[in-house]
Amino acid sequence: MAIPVSYNLRNLVVRKTTTIVTALGIALTVAVLLAVLALVNGLKTAFQSSGNPLQVLVMRKGSNAELSSGVTRAVFQDLKPMTGIARDGNEPMASLEMVTVINLPSVDSPAGMNVTLRGLLPMGVKMRDGLKLQDGRWFGAGQREVVVGKSVAKRYPGARLGQRLKFGRGEWEVVGVMDGGQSSINSEIFGDLNQISSDFNRPDGLSSVLLRATDEATVPALINTLNDDRRLGVTAQTEKSYYESQTSSGAVLQYLGIFISIIMAVGSSFAAMNTMYAAVARRAREIGTLRVLGFSKGGILTSFLLESLLLSAIGGVVGCLLVLPLNNLTTGVGSFVTFSEIAFNFRVSPGIMLTGIVFALIMGMLGGLFPARSAARKEILMALRDI
Amino acid sequence: MAETVIETHQLTKEFVRDAFHVVALKEVDITVVRGEFVALMGPSGSGKSTLLHLIAAMDRPTSGEILVLGQNLRSLNDRAIAKWRNAHIGFIFQSFNLIPVLSAIENVELPLKLTNLSKKERLEHATTALQLVGLGDRLHHLPRQLSGGQEQRVAIARAIVTDPDLVLADEPTGNLDAGSAQEVLTLLSRLNKEFAKTIVMVTHDPHAAHFATKARHLEKAELLPEGQVPADWK
Numbered sequence: 001m002a003i004p005v006s007y008n009l010r011n012l013v014v015r016k017t018t019t020i021v022t023a024l025g026i027a028l029t030v031a032v033l034l035a036v037l038a039l040v041n042g043l044k045t046a047f048q049s050s051g052n053p054l055q056v057l058v059m060r061k062g063s064n065a066e067l068s069s070g071v072t073r074a075v076f077q078d079l080k081p082m083t084g085i086a087r088d089g090n091e092p093m094a095s096l097e098m099v100t101v102i103n104l105p106s107v108d109s110p111a112g113m114n115v116t117l118r119g120l121l122p123m124g125v126k127m128r129d130g131l132k133l134q135d136g137r138w139f140g141a142g143q144r145e146v147v148v149g150k151s152v153a154k155r156y157p158g159a160r161l162g163q164r165l166k167f168g169r170g171e172w173e174v175v176g177v178m179d180g181g182q183s184s185i186n187s188e189i190f191g192d193l194n195q196i197s198s199d200f201n202r203p204d205g206l207s208s209v210l211l212r213a214t215d216e217a218t219v220p221a222l223i224n225t226l227n228d229d230r231r232l233g234v235t236a237q238t239e240k241s242y243y244e245s246q247t248s249s250g251a252v253l254q255y256l257g258i259f260i261s262i263i264m265a266v267g268s269s270f271a272a273m274n275t276m277y278a279a280v281a282r283r284a285r286e287i288g289t290l291r292v293l294g295f296s297k298g299g300i301l302t303s304f305l306l307e308s309l310l311l312s313a314i315g316g317v318v319g320c321l322l323v324l325p326l327n328n329l330t331t332g333v334g335s336f337v338t339f340s341e342i343a344f345n346f347r348v349s350p351g352i353m354l355t356g357i358v359f360a361l362i363m364g365m366l367g368g369l370f371p372a373r374s375a376a377r378k379e380i381l382m383a384l385r386d387i
Numbered sequence: 388m389a390e391t392v393i394e395t396h397q398l399t400k401e402f403v404r405d406a407f408h409v410v411a412l413k414e415v416d417i418t419v420v421r422g423e424f425v426a427l428m429g430p431s432g433s434g435k436s437t438l439l440h441l442i443a444a445m446d447r448p449t450s451g452e453i454l455v456l457g458q459n460l461r462s463l464n465d466r467a468i469a470k471w472r473n474a475h476i477g478f479i480f481q482s483f484n485l486i487p488v489l490s491a492i493e494n495v496e497l498p499l500k501l502t503n504l505s506k507k508e509r510l511e512h513a514t515t516a517l518q519l520v521g522l523g524d525r526l527h528h529l530p531r532q533l534s535g536g537q538e539q540r541v542a543i544a545r546a547i548v549t550d551p552d553l554v555l556a557d558e559p560t561g562n563l564d565a566g567s568a569q570e571v572l573t574l575l576s577r578l579n580k581e582f583a584k585t586i587v588m589v590t591h592d593p594h595a596a597h598f599a600t601k602a603r604h605l606e607k608a609e610l611l612p613e614g615q616v617p618a619d620w621k
Contacts, residue, residue, distance in 0.1 A: 004500065010488035289484040292445060293498045293545075294473020296466050380445045384480070 002299050003290060008307035011279065012314075022275045023315040026363055029264040030319025030356040036257025037355060038326055038346040046344035047247045049182035051239035052129055054086075056222055058209040058236045064245075066099040066207045075232055076209055082225070084218040085211050088126065093212035095124030098197050100207075102167045102189070104156045115152060115159075116188045117167070119196030119206075127212055131185060136161050136176030139191050144168075144199075147176035149186035151330060151343030159189070168199025184243065187343045210239065265363050268315075272367025276308050280375040287375050288383030301376035308368020309361055316360025320353045389420035391454075392553055392585045393442055398451035400437050411437040413608040414451065421552075424579040424586040426599035429617075433605040435589045436557055442587060443476055443555050444468045456552055473501045477546030479556035483538040485530040485545075491517060492526040495545045502549065516544035520574060536567025543574060547584070554578065556588040560595055572598040 012019045051057075058079065059069035076096040079085075086093045098119040103112040125131065125138065135153075139145035148159045153174075164171045172191065180186045197203050213219045219238060226236035280287070287300055295303075327348040400412040412434040419425050427435040440446040441453055444460045453460050456475055463471060472478075485494045495513040504512065517523055520540040530538055539559060546554055556575065560568035576598045578584040588599060596602045604611045611617065 002500070004489075004493070004497075006493070007486065007488060014488055285482075285484060286486055289480070289486070290497075291469065292443065292472065292478050294469050294501050296469045298466075381440060384445075384484075 003295055003303040005306065005310075008303060008310055011283070011307065012311060015279070018275050018278070019311060019314070022271050023311055023318060025268045025271045026312050026315025026360050027318035027322060029261060029268045029363065030316050030360050031322040032264055033257065033261035033359055034319060034323040034348065034352055034356045035326060035346070036254065036261065037352045038323060038348045039257070039331070040254045041349060041352060042331075042344040042347040043253075044247050045182050045347055046184050046186075047243045048240075049130075050180075050184045050243040051241075052127075052212070053238055053240045054213050054216065054219065055127065055239040056211045056213060056219065056226070056236050057239045057242045058211060058226060058234045059207070061233045061235045063235065066097070067101065069207050071096070071206050071209055071234070072204050073206065075234065076206075078232060079209055079211065079226075082211075082222070084213055084222040084225075086214045088123070091123065093123065093127055095120055095127055095210040096193060096206055097124055097208050097210060098193055098200070098202065098206045100196075100200060102165070104152075104159055104165070106156050108155070113156075115156070117146075117196065118188050118190050119193040120190060121193050124193070124210065125190065127210055128180070128185060130181045130183065132179045134177045134179040136174075138176055140175075141192050142195055143192060144170055144172045144195060145175045146172050146189050146191040147178050148174055148189050149343075150177055150179050151186040152189060153177045154330065155343055165189075168196065170199070182345075184246075184344075209234075261359075265359065269363045269367040272308055272312060272364055273371060275311070276304065276368050276371035277374070279307070280304060280371045283375075284378060284383045287378055288380050291378075291380045291383070297376040301372045304372035304375045305365070305368045308372065309364045312360045312364025312367070313357065315363070316357040319360060320348075320356050323348055323356075389422060391418055392421050392423075392456060393417065393419040393587070394452075394454045395438075395441075396452040398438070398441060398453055399449050400434075400441060400446070401449045410608050412441070412448075415605075415610045417603065417610055419585065419587060421585050422579075422583050424576065424598070424600045425588070426596035426602040427587060427589045427605065428591060428593075428596055428602055429605035430591060434608040435591075435605045438605070438610075439555055439557055439587065439589050442553075443478055444472060470501075473498055473549065475552045477549065477551040477554040479539070479542055479546045479554065479559045481558040481561040483530070483535075483542045483562070485538055485541055487530050490527045490529055491522060491533070491541045491544075494530070494541055495548050498545060498549050512548055513544070516548040517541070519547070520544045534567065535563050536570055539563060539567065539571050540574065543571070543578075547578065547582075552585065554584050554586045556586065558589055558591070560590070560592060568592075568595070 058071065059066060060071060063069035080092045080094050100117050101114040102117045104115050106113045134150055139147055146165065152159050159165060159174055161174055161177055163174050165174065178185065178190065197206060213222050223236045226232065226234055290300060326346040329346045330343055331346065395415055395417050398412060398415040401408065401410050415438060427438060429435045441448055442455055458471065492510065492513050495516050496509050499509040499512055514526065517526055520543050522537060522540055525533060525537060533541065560571055563571060572595055575586055575588065579586050590596055603613065604616050606617045
């Protein structure tokens with residue numbers, strides 16, 4: 001049996017001001033780390049929810065983004081009859097698409113942010129399985145009409161239903177708002193392929209082709225055939241892996257956030273250490289008394305370490321509570337792959353909160369170890385004489 | 388013949404303080420038998436507290452032998468000493484040394500935490516000890532809600548709750564008013580007479596020494612022969 005935990009808890013309550021201040025320092029550190037992790041987690045979710053594992057994205061050989069890719073209509077015509085492509089009625093499930101960026105003033109940035117504009121055919125819309133129309137209607141063929149993702153509608157006042165956007169050679173009417181679930185489609189604008197390609201003067205300079213394989217087993221075969229065909233000059237990958245690779249735009253953010261958190265954690269550990277050293281100094285006589293009563297050096301060490309861990313656990317829980325309101329909050333981040341803004345939600349998952357608590361406990365452990373050791377090493381008589 | 392509880396032979400304690408070599412205890416031979424209530428007396432710096440600390444194994448002698456309850460304390464390591472102290476020694480401090488954040492009963496229960504007793508048994512023992520010192524109605528009071536005399540009685544309850552073979556008291560009335568001191572000394576005397584506890588008490592107060600069955604005097608780090616008092620003793 002050890003020194004009762006109530007002894008530590010009550011001591012934390014007795015010196016409540018120091019406890020609150022120290023715990024708050026730890027809480028803020030945890031909050032910064034969790035905010036970054038929630039952001040990166042949200043970004044990952046957005047990309048990982050994008051793309052269908054049955055679908056293959058075809059771009060020009062050497063391209064790693066749709067924006068820098070180029071595909072001609074002739075290539076598209078060559079791809080359509082290939083074996084292994086699913087059919088919707090008589091029509092092969094293949095979508096020729098053009099991707100570019102347009103500049104729109106946003107809530108956060110009145111000077112404008114880049115938004116992905118995607119020109120596609122009705123089949124392209126049909127191939128986005130989870131995609132639903134939230135408001136209005138789909139764009140008409142040959143019309144200057146667009147449907148915007150729900151995040152675009154939320155973040156860009158000029159891109160709401162019924163508004164007109166100026167790009168290309170004229171004004172485009174927002175006729176609908178689409179809901180792509182958690183995917184990055186929410187950050188895109190869809191319009192008619194032919195109208196967009198003609199407005200941007202790229203009638204034959206299109207970006208990519210999306211193909212749906214008949215079943216999972218044909219996906220690798222289809223990809224191999226496409227990659228091996230030198231005549232086509234294309235590179236193929238699953239749509240899912242394409243989006244997953246884009247998560248790298250969160251990496252810089254993640255490393256920066258973790259770096260800042262670690263620096264803050266060092267500070268918080270020292271704060272905890274200071275608090276615990278003060279506690280050990282003030283309770284020297286209690287330590288001596290406990291030793292006289294028969295508690296071992298190990299018992300004293302454990303008790304003070306536990307107190308530091310309790311203190312940091314309070315900080316950890318408060319830190320989690322601080323970031324909880326961020327959950328599902330929408331934000332945007334510029335992607336270096338698409339050169340446009342991707343909107344996504346912060347995701348404060350239970351796993352992330354657990355990380356925060358563990359992070360806090362590590363701070364408590366580091367901060368408590370030396371003071372606890374000094375408490376355990378005190379000579380009984382020296383400790384008893386200390387007042 | 389009564390069982391020997393404490394036996395020292397040529398017990399010496401020296402230490403260095405601020406580059407000065409200090410002899411705190413010089414070649415002390417003392418024997419305490421079971422059932423005695425010994426008052427260790429002497430002026431400040433005479434070495435009486437040092438002797439008490441050596442008996443409680445709170446400090447180690449420079450040379451000489453010390454056997455307490457038949458145990459050679461020099462042969463035990465820190466961990467074994469802690470265990471031994473918990474099982475056999477009850478210690479009473481001058482300034483009570485209760486844990487401020489724990490209630491009276493929790494303070495008294497503390498040494499029992501190191502035993503195999505169940506929570507229920509621990510609380511029963513602690514309650515009995517507090518009733519014995521006359522604080523049965525103050526179980527859940529915090530130390531700061533008690534008077535000095537009551538605090539010292541809680542400390543006595545804590546010292547006897549494990550039913551130790553030996554109770555050591557370091558100036559137990561030093562911080563108390565005359566009335567509270569009288570209560571505490573009466574209580575110690577009762578523990579000695581009714582419960583046959585062996586007690587060694589350090590004091591410089593001749594009145595306190597009257598409650599003991601035997602007084603031994605120290606002067607300048609040396610123990611005077613039994614029955615002898617310092618020349619300037621009144």
